[in-house]
Amino acid sequence: MARSAAGSKAAEAAVRLPDPQRSRVFLLGTSAHSDEALPDLPAVKQSVEDLATALTDPVYGIVPAEHCTLLVDQSDLRSLGRDLRTAAAQAEDLLLVYYSGHGLVGGRRHELYLALRDTEYEDPDFSALEYDKLRAAVLNSPATTKVIVLDCCFSGRVTTDTLADPATELIGQVEVDGTYVLASAPRDQVALILPGEEHTAFTGRLLRVLREGMPGGAEYLTIDDLFRWLHSKMKAENLPLPRKRGTGHADRLALARNRAFAETAAVLLRERFATAVRACEAADWTTAVALLRDLEEEQTRILDADHEDTLRTRQYLAHALGAVGEGTESVKRLRQLVETQSAVLGVDHADTLRSRQFLAFNLGEAGYRDEAVRLLRVLLPDRRRLLGSQDPHTLRTAHVLARNLAQIGELEEAEAVLSEVAAARESALGAEDAYTVRARRDAAAVQAALAGDAGV
Known part of the structure; x- marks a missing residue:
């Protein structure tokens, strides 16, 4: 080993x-x-x-x-x-x-x-x-x-x-x-x-x-x-x-x-990355941050700072930092990462697109809703062009855009986007799927706000 x-x-x-x-x-x-x-x-x-x-x-x-x-x-x-x-x-x-x-x-x-x-x-x-x-x-x-x-x-x-x-x-x-x-x-x-x-x-x-x-x-x-x-x-x-x-x-x-060590180590490092991602998916963000910090340091030393695997770890680490309340650090890291990935991987690379979404999401969570909306309005057409309108990643971007639109008072646009997302998810995943249920719930909240029955 x-x-x-x-x-x-x-x-x-x-x-x-x-x-x-x-x-x-x-x-x-x-x-x-x-x-x-x-x-x-x-x-x-x-x-x-x-x-x-x-x-x-x-x-x-x-x-x-x-x-x-x-x-x-x-x-x-x-x-x-x-x-x-x-x-x-x-x-x-x-x-x-x-x-x-x-x-x-x-x-x-x-x-x-x-x-x-x-x-x-x-x-x-x-x-x-x-x-x-x-x-x-x-x-x-x-x-x-x-x-x-x-x-x-x-x-x-x-x-x-x-x-x-x-x-x-x-x-x-x-x-x-x-x-x-x-x-x-x-x-x-x-x-x-x-x-x-x-x-x-x-x-x-x-x-x-x-x-x-x-x-x-x-x-x-x-x-x-x-x-x-x-x-x-x-x-x-x-x-x-x-x-x-x-x-x-x-x-x-x-x-x-x-010189051959990186190839050997990369397999083990990817296993550690998968463990950190599982912590993110379980919302165990504190554990995820600790795992990703250690992994980023080791990947930078062994693989290189601009290696695709290292950049992906930096991506998840920045997102996890936002989840533990370090929004300013998260946004700073993601801005730098989007620039690096665009140069190293290309603007249309899947990881670059994901970092753009993470940046918009964390900007919104940090209170910069207007900037988040501007970024998502550009990202959504890119997702549709590259992946198609019904792709889960495209729908996730649309959902995040709608939630931020609602937060800045653009309720009609938010309702239209959420209804589209809910319909697409129900068609692809079924009415009982968690993603479908969440889209329907958010759409109903926006509709209620439009009707004056409830706030968002």
């Missing part, structure tokens, strides 16, 4: 998005090499650039663009190190460091090196980024949570069974609380770039879940959520399986908003 839509406060407290102003993302990729022994990886450039776009998305990203460092085909190791240390030092909440490119093993201790543009295949010690240095910069960061993602194509230097699996070796070195390492493949497999795909196999699938979301998943996707999804998808496609290691609370920080 979706966390937020299900109202799980404990889950919401446990998983959160990073603070975008106190977090930093450092993305490094090497797609071209001066050493012919290292094949170029064109997909890396596209992968890193698209990942930067996803992570800085104004709605679904985790940091603003100015807090994301993107380096592609870097050759100056000193400059790279300076940029990495700067990002690490500035990060206070999340530090995310990502590398895509060739992973090399060199030195007497078979250390892992991350290839740069001018890295020498046979001698990476002085021309590539030593993983231990990257790791040290990350671990020295004051960031509460530190994440390292390596999408490495491990080269042919990893050939002997006596060498440790670089992915296992590097994740085994992480013992600082709040740190998470995700590597794309074990030592004896290559992190593939599949023919016809514009991204590396690993990052391409990571981008897919960031862009499309995880159907049925939570509102916020943690690094563990992403790992499990990647592991499942890559296993199903018979691709090298990613490896991971996390310590402490690192897996409780979200790295993305789930």
